[in-house]
Amino acid sequence: DVVMTQTPVSLSVAIGQPASISCKSSQSLVGTSGKTYLNWLLQRPGQSPKRLIYLVSKLDSGIPDRFSGSGSETDFTLKISRVEADDLGVYYCLQGTHFPNTFGAGTKLELK
Amino acid sequence: QVQLQQSGAELAKPGSSVKISCKASGYTFTSYYISWIKQTTGQGLEYIGYINTGSGGTNYNEKFKGKATLTVDKSSSTAFMQLSSLTPDDSAVYYCALNWFAYWGQGTLVTVSS
Numbered sequence: 750d751v752v753m754t755q756t757p758v759s760l761s762v763a764i765g766q767p768a769s770i771s772c773k774s775s776q777s778l779v780g781t782s783g784k785t786y787l788n789w790l791l792q793r794p795g796q797s798p799k800r801l802i803y804l805v806s807k808l809d810s811g812i813p814d815r816f817s818g819s820g821s822e823t824d825f826t827l828k829i830s831r832v833e834a835d836d837l838g839v840y841y842c843l844q845g846t847h848f849p850n851t852f853g854a855g856t857k858l859e860l861k
Numbered sequence: 862q863v864q865l866q867q868s869g870a871e872l873a874k875p876g877s878s879v880k881i882s883c884k885a886s887g888y889t890f891t892s893y894y895i896s897w898i899k900q901t902t903g904q905g906l907e908y909i910g911y912i913n914t915g916s917g918g919t920n921y922n923e924k925f926k927g928k929a930t931l932t933v934d935k936s937s938s939t940a941f942m943q944l945s946s947l948t949p950d951d952s953a954v955y956y957c958a959l960n961w962f963a964y965w966g967q968g969t970l971v972t973v974s975s
């Protein structure tokens with residue numbers, strides 16, 4: 750199975766400051782179609798995960814453009830340009846290229 | 862709007878089975894595969910497998926073969942997951958999701974205890 754390694758495990762950020770999360774995969778996530786099926790999810794306390802970004806950098810509907818995704822092959826990054834209180838929770842990367850799909854262990858974003 | 866409504870929490874005894882449901886609404890049921898995901902504090906999020914809601918075809922993560930059985934009832938737009946031979950390690954929150962994880966159910970807590 751593809752191993753997804755997320756860093757850091759936790760992140761303490763002040764409101765209005767930027768945040769960045771890294772996700773590295775144990776093999777390339779470029780599929781046979783040429784697309785890279787890398788998603789970012791946010792799970793707020795007591796809620797189901799919510800997809801924020803798909804295909805590396807495409808924002809889901811309603812997701813503010815403070816969020817951005819980048820990367821290729823095996824290295825990917827989620828950036829939040831200015832953290833807001835509503836951004837708190839656990840962020841997961843998820844690859845959908847290889848079966849079984851696999852998740853990172855999560856990065857907990859907390860307020861400083 | 863797309864919604865996935867899962868059945869309520871289950872308390873089961875070791876060795877028994879449970880069947881949880883995921884009722885879909887707001888779209889054509891057979892348009893998307895439905896995936897199932899397990900979440901525990903210790904193991905995080907694990908992908909169980911998916912079902913083709915049109916054909917009923919399934920694909921399971923090797924780890925969950927023999928543990929999970931996925932089915933659908935197209936007449937009620939509902940997907941089901943049966944978990945068999947339960948052990949305490951099966952205690953978790955189970956989610957259904959569709960369209961490349963764009964939509965998630967609210968989760969079903971399964972607790973296995975004697």
